[in-house]
Amino acid sequence: MVVHADSELKSLLDQFVCVRLIQMGGVDLSIFQFDPFISWSLFMMNGDKTIYGRFGRAHPNSKMSRKDSNPNHTVDGMKAALKKALTIHKGYTENPKKWKSALKGKTGEKPRWKFAEKTPSALKYKRLKVIKPGENQHGCLHCHEVKRTEIDSMLMKGYPIPDKMLWMYPRPQILGLTMDNRKAAQISKVAAGSLADKAGLKVGDEMLTMSKQPLVSIADLIWVLHNFPDKGGPLPVLVKRGSKSLKLKMTLKKNWRRDEDFVWRYRMAGYASWLWIGVSLGEHQNGVLVSGPAPNWFKKYNVEPRRKLRRGDVIIKMDGKTGFSRSDLLAYLMREKKLGSKVRLEVLRKGQRVKVEFNIPKKQPEVQGY
Numbered sequence: 001m002v003v004h005a006d007s008e009l010k011s012l013l014d015q016f017v018c019v020r021l022i023q024m025g026g027v028d029l030s031i032f033q034f035d036p037f038i039s040w041s042l043f044m045m046n047g048d049k050t051i052y053g054r055f056g057r058a059h060p061n062s063k064m065s066r067k068d069s070n071p072n073h074t075v076d077g078m079k080a081a082l083k084k085a086l087t088i089h090k091g092y093t094e095n096p097k098k099w100k101s102a103l104k105g106k107t108g109e110k111p112r113w114k115f116a117e118k119t120p121s122a123l124k125y126k127r128l129k130v131i132k133p134g135e136n137q138h139g140c141l142h143c144h145e146v147k148r149t150e151i152d153s154m155l156m157k158g159y160p161i162p163d164k165m166l167w168m169y170p171r172p173q174i175l176g177l178t179m180d181n182r183k184a185a186q187i188s189k190v191a192a193g194s195l196a197d198k199a200g201l202k203v204g205d206e207m208l209t210m211s212k213q214p215l216v217s218i219a220d221l222i223w224v225l226h227n228f229p230d231k232g233g234p235l236p237v238l239v240k241r242g243s244k245s246l247k248l249k250m251t252l253k254k255n256w257r258r259d260e261d262f263v264w265r266y267r268m269a270g271y272a273s274w275l276w277i278g279v280s281l282g283e284h285q286n287g288v289l290v291s292g293p294a295p296n297w298f299k300k301y302n303v304e305p306r307r308k309l310r311r312g313d314v315i316i317k318m319d320g321k322t323g324f325s326r327s328d329l330l331a332y333l334m335r336e337k338k339l340g341s342k343v344r345l346e347v348l349r350k351g352q353r354v355k356v357e358f359n360i361p362k363k364q365p366e367v368q369g370y
Helices: 007-013 075-094 096-104 145-157 195-199 218-226 266-273 303-308 326-336
Strands: 042-045 051-055 177-179 187-190 206-210 233-241 244-252 279-284 287-293 314-318 342-349 352-359
Touching (some): 051 218, 075 096, 206 218, 314 326
Antiparallel strands (some): 042 051, 233 244, 279 287
8 A cells, every 4th residue: 555655666666576475485595584573574686586685674662563563664764775776786787796795695694494384393383284385375384483483493403592593683773873764774873882983973874885785774784783793893884974985893792792682572582481481571670570471372381480480570590690681591591401401590579589490391392373
């Protein structure tokens, strides 16, 4: 409906061959990699599978209303992204060799599993077993299930879970940037003392490239961050300020992405907090708040901690460790604790320190539907 109501947007889209994917069965994950916690994602690409850019990014308040809205998405922002992509397309068709290296990074690393429905996790769900690409569908593999099945499969196989899989698709705020969602990649705010501030970035700067990749939208900026190494290092940025182009550089520390909280991505956080610890977690100045019981998203969730932990408890110690965030707590459970092992917590309950112990299930619970 938006396309029909906006003539400029319609004109831009008419210059593309538009294809709509309504479910992820049969979709090649070596090409289509995206933030799973979004209402929808737009890929702008060449017929040879070269990706020009992405549009669409997650927001903590998205998927929380009946309208399933996302305050990050604007028509003006989409139009700006399409215009940028068309400019890249013109340059790419005229001189593909020149643009190949700049666009190479827009395609991600080869995934462990090429198709989500072929992951070990997906194969155990009856609803996903009936998915056969190209045939009449009796089931649906949702976009948000792509990472869920991957993480679930990694846990099933005992593979290590990297930071990138948990603290995924970091938002610009981790650099100290707030971006104008009506533009392609223009800065609307720079936090004082942040990495961006120290690098000399200013309000009004148009970010042209990051890590030498052309930025079509804010989603492209997030894509660069998502694929930036955990060990940190220099992150070059080319900005347009007035009539000048400036080369600037931000330097990220080791394990930089852990400064962001991933628990607002409730489909990601659920693996640890809901499978094993049985409760939902919130932030608290003294530790990690137990905000209530977890939703029943699992056929056999962990009953024991639900009985022992109470709403309002503040977790201050975990296996003798202190000073952790709720993301740190969940990452620790997912990566360090084995099935059947014991978790030892110390909580503040009505001003008193209370020790709580419970066991992680011996078998990994099965995720229902979502």
